[in-house]
Amino acid sequence: MADTPNRTTYTVESLLAVTVQVFNARGYDGTSMEDLSRAAxxxxxxxxxxxxxxxxxxxLAVGRAxxxxxxxxxxxxxxxxxxxxxxxxxxxxxxxVLLTELPYVTLLLRVRGNTGTEQWALERRRDFDHRVAELVREAVAAGELRAQVEPRLATRLLFGMINSIVEWYRPGSPQADGVAEAVVRLAFDGLRA
Amino acid sequence: MADTPNRTTYTVESLLAVTVQVFNARGYDGTSMEDLSRAAxxxxxxxxxxxxxxxxxxxLAVGRAxxxxxxxxxxxxxxxxxxxxxxxxxxxxxxxVLLTELPYVTLLLRVRGNTGTEQWALERRRDFDHRVAELVREAVAAGELRAQVEPRLATRLLFGMINSIVEWYRPGSPQADGVAEAVVRLAFDGLRA
Structure with a gap:
């Protein structure tokens, strides 16, 4: 507990770091300002x-992600x-980014859209997916991806794989190294030799 | 509502079909026998x-999955x-199986392990993952997968991709056809032409 910042040293950033843990543990709806005050x-x-x-x-937390x-x-x-x-x-x-900003991205992926901020976050997630789907489309059009690749479906499967990492990845785990490389190789070259 | 089975025509199977919808909508913990009685x-x-x-x-529901x-x-x-x-x-x-047994697999994937039955379901999921990871290991050993493939990580990414389908797939959606084929092609051959 010696490293817990006290009131005078708290910044928005250190407050956010505590907040995102509490939101992920209790859910946004289930967290009160009292809970945050106690945790911080x-x-x-x-x-x-x-x-x-x-x-x-x-x-601020989902904005960071x-x-x-x-x-x-x-x-x-x-x-x-x-x-x-x-x-x-x-x-x-x-x-x-998912690996380095793990708690923030985890929170973003759990947003379901009950408040204005949650609606905004869902919309920005959709924007991001569309930007990537557009890249997939360009790559298909350029003949750089297999012809049968359907851009929207491929984007969904890609992000399904990437986003699932928050379910099991813990910083410093033995599999931490090479996760991004494994995702890229599986997605672009496939598993087959 | 004309097709709602009445008491005399209810079977365990038709009761399960209603139950799994209610569990998925309200959560297992949040569902009472009263809720099930009303829904059925x-x-x-x-x-x-x-x-x-x-x-x-x-x-019975997760067992079916x-x-x-x-x-x-x-x-x-x-x-x-x-x-x-x-x-x-x-x-x-x-x-x-995920596509044809969608509500049952969705429920299975949400099990978190608070009761004996949930613990049992989690254990069987782990068994299944281990069986598949073992297949990945055999394929690597036979030189049939790229040498850099780490079996446990590859299995996690594979199931991350497959399981994420429950988040967006709806029976009869335009992307319904070819989902399994798209998963297989992405996973084994990759996206790249």
Missing amino acids: GISKSSIYHHVRGKEELLR LDGLFGTLDEPAATSGRPVDRLEHVVRRTTE | GISKSSIYHHVRGKEELLR LDGLFGTLDEPAATSGRPVDRLEHVVRRTTE
């Missing part, structure tokens, strides 16, 4: 010093080159 | 005529031939 070890008024309330914390995911689409390797290589880059980097 | 349109005592209670209904999944491992194409072909058969058939 600071008073509710200290929390309100940083944010307007629970929904703003949710927006979304910024990471969308950021991959603007990287040079995602914006120039052959569509299939841009797609491969996005698949690899999306997996890496 | 029969009295609680009529339900108790068929089963001992809620947990037996859960066991598990029987379907394990059944694929005993099919001739899964028990003889090259390991890679046996694995491909199991991946295809597992996906087909």
